[in-house]
Amino acid sequence: MKTQLTEQDKSEYLKSGGDHCPFCETPDQKIGGVNLSGGHVNIEGKYAHQDVRCENCGSEWTDVFERVEIQETETEESAHS
């Protein structure tokens, strides 16, 4: 198992939408349960950070999200007009 991620590991993780552990490469969805557990989300400005833990190998890392869009909330009124 890896202890350090290469740039390639990181880009593969990002390209896949974070569907596997970048350290042991176990897919997120295993039969009978979820492998990667996301912790508290911390939002700062346009970025959000979430600690993620792999339940298979115990590795931990931080996913970084960026605010990319805004959507208007659909109210009862606009849904019927």
Ligand SMILES: [Zn+2]
């Ligand atoms: Zn893992």
